[in-house]
Amino acid sequence: MGFLSICTTLSTILTMFVGGLAYFLYTPVPPDVDQPAVIRIVSAMFKLTRVLIRAAHMLGVQKNSIQLQRTIRSYMRKLPARDRHPDMLVTDHVVDGVKVLMYRPLSAPKVSPAFLHLHGGGFCMGSVDSEDTVSRYIARQGQIVVVSVEYRLAPEHPFPAPLDDCVSAAAHVLKNGADWGIDVTKVGVGGMSAGGNLAAATALRLLDDQYRHLPRLRYQVLAVPVLQGLFRDLPSYLECQPFVKAILSPDDMATLMLAYAGLDISPSTVRQVLEGRHVRPATRARMAKYVSGVEGKASSHKKRTGEEVEVNETLADEFERVFLNPLASPLFAEEDQLKQVPPAVVVMSQNDILRDEALLYVRRLQHAGVPVTPHLISNGHHISVYVPEEGPGSEACRLAYETIFQFMKDNVSK
Secondary structure, eight states, X not given: OXXXXXXXXXXXXXXXXXXXXXXXXXXXXXXXXXXXXXXXXXXXXXXXXXXXXXXXXXXXXXXXXXXXXXXXXXXXXXXXXXXXXXXXXXXXXXXXXXXXXXXXXXXXXXXXXXXXXXOOSTTXXXXXXXXXXXXXXXXXXXXXXXXXXXXXXXTTSOTTHHHHHHHHHHHHHHHHGGGGTEEEEEEEEEEETHHHHHHHHHHHHTTSGGGTTSOOOOEEEEEXXXXXXXXXXXXXXXXOOXXXXXXXXXXXXXXXXXHHTTOOOSHHHHHHHHTTTTSOHHHHHHXXXXXXXOOSXXXXXXXXXXXXXXXXXXXXXXXXXXXXXXXXXXXXXXXXXXXXXXXXXXXXEEEOTTHHXXXXXXXXXXXXXXXXXXXXXXXXXXXXXXXXXXXXXXXXXXXXXXXXHHHHHHHHOO
C-alpha cells in the first residue's frame, strides 16, 4: 500500500470518527434553554442507545427495544449507595407484595407527613434507584418521610399492573403508616412524567368505595405528567424542536404507550400510531372536547399530509380499551370524579411534548373546583425537574421545587 493510499484511508477513518462524534455530541439547543449541557449529554446517551439497539437487532438479539434499553442503561448507570448520607435513614420494605424504599431524615419529626413517590420512565423503565436523588431531596428539604414505590413495569406487566402496585402501596401507607411514624392524615402522592400519570390515577382510584374508609390524600404533585394516551397531534407534539425530540420524541411516546397497553411495539405499529391509525374518527370526535382550547396548530394526519387514514381496527380496539379509561388517561376523567380529587400542583415545561395535556388537566381541575397550582418552566424541558446528587441543576429547577414545597406545606397544615 502506497503512502497516498495510507493517507486516504486514515483520512477516511478520521472523517468517519469526527462525523460520528459530531452526530452524538451535537444537538442544536437555543441559548436560553434550561441546562443546555444536560440536554446534550442526555441526547448523546439516547443516540448511542438507539445505535446499539439497531446493532443488536442486526446481530439477531431476541429482545425488544425496551428490554435492550434497560440493559444498556444498566451499564451506563451506577447504583447509588443507600447509606451514603448519615442524615438519612433508608430502609427496604414489602407491602402487599410491592417493594418500597422509605427515606426518613433523622431530623424529621417523630411522626411526620409522608410523600408517596412514583418514579418516571414511561411505565417501562426506571426504578426507585433511578430517582433516588429526587427522593432524598424531597425528604430532606420537606422534612418528611418519602415512600418510593418499585412498581412493576410494562411491557411485561401492562396496564393496570403498575397502577395496581401504586394503589396498593398508597392504601397500605394510609392504613398502616402510623407503624412507620407517618401521620396518615398528611399523606400526598406525586411523580414525574409517567409517575405523574400514576399519581393522578392513584388519586382517582382511591375514590373507589373499597378505599373510602381510609384517610384522604392531602395533595398530588404532577411534574411534566403524561395525562392521556390517545392524541398525538396536540401543538406541543407538532411544534417541538429537535432538542425537545432528543429528550422525549413522539416516536418514544408512541412506543411507551403501546407497551403500557400491552401491545406490539414494532416500528410498523409505532408508525401507525403516529399516523393516527390507532383511534377511530368517531372516538376522536367524541373525545375532542377534552383537548380543545390549546393554542397552536393541532391537526389530524389527514390535514397535515392530505392522506386519508385507514384505521387499524384491531389496534384501535385495544388502544381505545386502555386509553379511554381515566385510570390510564386521567385527562378523560368525568367531572364528578375530578371534583373529589385532592388539590394538585402541576409543573409544566414549555419545551416538552407533554406540555399541552398538563395545561388541559390544569383547566379541567380548575373547572371542577379543585384547588390547583400551575407552574410553567418557561425555558424548561422534560427533565428540567430531575434533581441530581448535588441538588437542583438550575435556578428554574430550584424555583419549581420551591413552588412544590410551599404547596405541600400549605396542604398539610390545613
